Amino acid sequence: MKVTRLEINGFKSFAERTVVDFPDGLCAVVGPNGCGKSNVVDAIRWVLGEQSAKQLRGHAMEDVIFNGSDGQSPAGMGEVSLVFENQGDVTAPAFADLSEIMVTRRLYRSGESEYMINRVPCRLKDIHQLFMDTGLGNRDYAIIEQGRVAAFIESKPVERRLWVEEAA
Amino acid sequence: MKVTRLEINGFKSFAERTVVDFPDGLCAVVGPNGCGKSNVVDAIRWVLGEQSAKQLRGHAMEDVIFNGSDGQSPAGMGEVSLVFENQGDVTAPAFADLSEIMVTRRLYRSGESEYMINRVPCRLKDIHQLFMDTGLGNRDYAIIEQGRVAAFIESKPVERRLWVEEAA
Amino acid sequence: SRKRFTDTLEEANQRLAEVFPVLFSGGSATLTLEEGVDPLDAGLHIMVELPGKKIRTLESLSGGEKALTAVAVLFALFLIRPAPFCILDEVDAPMDEANIGRFHDLLSRLSQRSQIVMITHNRRTMEMVQMLYGVTMEQKGVSKLLAVTLQEGEAMAA
Amino acid sequence: SRKRFTDTLEEANQRLAEVFPVLFSGGSATLTLEEGVDPLDAGLHIMVELPGKKIRTLESLSGGEKALTAVAVLFALFLIRPAPFCILDEVDAPMDEANIGRFHDLLSRLSQRSQIVMITHNRRTMEMVQMLYGVTMEQKGVSKLLAVTLQEGEAMAA
Numbered sequence: 053m054k055v056t057r058l059e060i061n062g063f064k065s066f067a068e069r070t071v072v073d074f075p076d077g078l079c080a081v082v083g084p085n086g087c088g089k090s091n092v093v094d095a096i097r098w099v100l101g102e103q104s105a106k107q108l109r110g111h112a113m114e115d116v117i118f119n120g121s122d123g124q125s126p127a128g129m130g131e132v133s134l135v136f137e138n139q140g141d142v143t144a145p146a147f148a149d150l151s152e153i154m155v156t157r158r159l160y161r162s163g164e165s166e167y168m169i170n171r172v173p174c175r176l177k178d179i180h181q182l183f184m185d186t187g188l189g190n191r192d193y194a195i196i197e198q199g200r201v202a203a204f205i206e207s208k209p210v211e212r213r214l215w216v217e218e219a220a
Numbered sequence: 221m222k223v224t225r226l227e228i229n230g231f232k233s234f235a236e237r238t239v240v241d242f243p244d245g246l247c248a249v250v251g252p253n254g255c256g257k258s259n260v261v262d263a264i265r266w267v268l269g270e271q272s273a274k275q276l277r278g279h280a281m282e283d284v285i286f287n288g289s290d291g292q293s294p295a296g297m298g299e300v301s302l303v304f305e306n307q308g309d310v311t312a313p314a315f316a317d318l319s320e321i322m323v324t325r326r327l328y329r330s331g332e333s334e335y336m337i338n339r340v341p342c343r344l345k346d347i348h349q350l351f352m353d354t355g356l357g358n359r360d361y362a363i364i365e366q367g368r369v370a371a372f373i374e375s376k377p378v379e380r381r382l383w384v385e386e387a388a
Numbered sequence: 389s390r391k392r393f394t395d396t397l398e399e400a401n402q403r404l405a406e407v408f409p410v411l412f413s414g415g416s417a418t419l420t421l422e423e424g425v426d427p428l429d430a431g432l433h434i435m436v437e438l439p440g441k442k443i444r445t446l447e448s449l450s451g452g453e454k455a456l457t458a459v460a461v462l463f464a465l466f467l468i469r470p471a472p473f474c475i476l477d478e479v480d481a482p483m484d485e486a487n488i489g490r491f492h493d494l495l496s497r498l499s500q501r502s503q504i505v506m507i508t509h510n511r512r513t514m515e516m517v518q519m520l521y522g523v524t525m526e527q528k529g530v531s532k533l534l535a536v537t538l539q540e541g542e543a544m545a546a
Numbered sequence: 547s548r549k550r551f552t553d554t555l556e557e558a559n560q561r562l563a564e565v566f567p568v569l570f571s572g573g574s575a576t577l578t579l580e581e582g583v584d585p586l587d588a589g590l591h592i593m594v595e596l597p598g599k600k601i602r603t604l605e606s607l608s609g610g611e612k613a614l615t616a617v618a619v620l621f622a623l624f625l626i627r628p629a630p631f632c633i634l635d636e637v638d639a640p641m642d643e644a645n646i647g648r649f650h651d652l653l654s655r656l657s658q659r660s661q662i663v664m665i666t667h668n669r670r671t672m673e674m675v676q677m678l679y680g681v682t683m684e685q686k687g688v689s690k691l692l693a694v695t696l697q698e699g700e701a702m703a704a
């Protein structure tokens with residue numbers, strides 16, 4: 053799988069639609085403390101299917117929707133899309149022939165959730181299958197979140213073995 | 221109290237006698253990872269009277285004595301001295317009139333310990349009294365060791381109150 | 389005793405009111421006790437108001453904001469009974485460029501009353517101190533310390 | 547299952563044997579299980595041999611050595627089943643100048659197989675990537691992201 057871009061809209065501090073194009077090799081995201089860099093990481097984690105609000109640094113899943121600022125009222129929904137090139141590894145017949153695939157996750161303030169592939173509503177298990185096919189089955193080490201290095205250092209030997217189990 | 225210098229000899233990675241002159245204002249200690257910077261901090265903590273080996277990142281107090289390297293055999297003793305100007309706040313009659321005061325702590329591999337003021341053996345309680353007089357009675361916040369900021373952030377609300385109690 | 393603890397808390401909050409706005413260019417932070425519990429058992433919360441934003445707990449801040457707030461609290465606790473010197477081991481590590489400048493402003497003020505020693509890898513910190521010591525381990529396992537110039541220090545931190 | 551765990555551990559150690567010497571310019575690290583306990587309950591220790599020094603546990607290393615060793619282990623675990631991309635949030639924060647160079651060498655190798663995104667405050671990291679995004683919050687509380695040049699990025703990280 054080769055990721056081509058990420059689109060964030062109404063997710064955390066990204067009140068307005070934001071597009072991030074992924075280059076082939078290495079890219080970096082910079083900015084002062086508190087400006088929203090880790091929120092981009094949370095957006096990727098969320099569109100991959102994260103179900104735990106705590107892993108997204110919130111109390112409830114609703115916390116990921118833009119909750120307003122001085123000049124702007126809260127958003128009614130949060131949405132993140134991940135677009136990638138199909139490099140021939142997609143098995144589901146509906147998408148196997150498409151050159152580009154977009155996965156979208158949406159959450160409304162009502163609590164209603166939507167998942168889409170190429171803007172067509174689908175089930176969460178279709179998203180999971182798609183990611184399994186394209187090598188993102190084991191997401192645990194694809195994202196090294198802020199503070200994980202420190203947490204690993206502080207972890208006790210019996211906690212550390214869990215880290216190895218998750219990599220299996 | 222105004223610190224004028226620190227002398228380290230046979231303490232941790234400082235196999236040979238090392239002198240650090242303290243300027244009036246701000247000074248910085250730099251160097252690559254693992255070269256011995258935090259060992260200087262441990263030396264200051266130790267000469268101030270630290271009794272816990274764990275606080276000095278060791279298992280036993282003997283761990284602070286230089287334990288050898290490729291080219292050098294372990295030291296038989298470790299010693300740290302702190303020299304400061306007497307700014308009129310020393311109460312003990314024996315030292316009240318001296319312009320400069322040196323506090324020395326020594327540990328032999330046998331486990332024997334020595335404390336000295338101006339190279340004259342004294343008791344640990346004399347050292348404590350001296351430091352109480354000169355404003356170092358509460359050492360807990362004088363040394364912010366590596367990792368304390370991270371530990372404070374991770375601490376739970378009930379642990380955090382202990383930090384306030386210690387500052388009292 | 390209960391009174392001693394609440395007095396210390398009050399004093400810490402006064403110091404925090406002085407220190408926090410310097411580090412954050414405004415805003416405020418307060419140490420507050422958990423409600424409805426005996427002050428001697430209550431958990432301690434840190435409520436933070438960053439310039440232009442609503443009040444939040446420490447836990448809900450970004451990584452760098454948490455670190456800078458923690459530094460503000462540790463300095464406030466130090467200032468209750470300031471020792472003649474203060475040793476800071478890599479406290480500037482999580483700070484970005486803007487914060488480091490304000491952190492240095494605070495240090496300059498504190499250094500008028502206390503001698504300050506910073507262990508650091510940061511070039512801007514090296515640039516603002518009066519004296520610089522470099523530590524090396526050319527002979528594996530044996531540390532050497534010596535006074536260095538800014539250029540030598542920058543090369544050594546490498 | 548017991549076999550699956552010990553197989554994963556073996557694989558992790560093989561990856562670690564490749565990754566660790568790049569970050570430390572030599573030496574090695576091994577994940578070892580606590581002796582005398584069922585592998586499914588045993589604690590996991592990290593034994594580290596830095597160039598020219600005796601074998602020690604992770605806990606006895608210096609602050610920066612611990613951080614770099616942890617990064618080596620996390621990469622080793624990633625490489626067991628490498629995902630097509632890897633997102634690293636401020637992983638370079640505790641590294642000194644010498645380590646950052648070797649860390650970048652490792653990233654260059656990994657980026658041939660996986661797309662890598664680094665969140666960073668570090669100028670050298672900004673200098674070595676193909677693309678740079680700057681995030682700002684000019685309107686308080688609203689983030690804006692845009693592609694930036696190296697100079698713009700360096701100014702923004704401030």
Ligand SMILES: Nc1ncnc2c1ncn2[C@@H]1O[C@H](COP(=O)(O)OP(=O)(O)OP(=O)(O)O)[C@@H](O)[C@H]1O
Pocket residue numbers: 063064065066083084085086087088089090091092115116117118119120198449450451452453687
């Ligand atoms: N649902 C939300 N709505 C609006 N703003 C939010 C929401 N969730 C988080 N934020 C804001 O996002 C900001 C934190 O962003 P983030 O953690 O990405 O910062 P960062 O750039 O990673 O900072 P650092 O460099 O300190 O790690 C905070 O100001 C927080 O208030």
Ligand SMILES: Nc1ncnc2c1ncn2[C@@H]1O[C@H](COP(=O)(O)OP(=O)(O)OP(=O)(O)O)[C@@H](O)[C@H]1O
Pocket residue numbers: 231232233234251252253254255256257258259260283284285286287288366529607608609610611
């Ligand atoms: N008793 C001892 N005898 C000899 N060497 C010791 C002793 N105790 C610790 N050391 C050595 O001191 C070194 C660590 O020093 P220190 O923690 O001061 O590093 P540092 O400069 O602070 O590094 P960092 O920048 O990573 O924090 C280790 O190599 C360790 O082996």
Ligand SMILES: [Mg+2]
Pocket residue numbers: 089090091198450451452635
């Ligand atoms: Mg962050």
Ligand SMILES: [Mg+2]
Pocket residue numbers: 257258259366477608609610
């Ligand atoms: Mg250190």
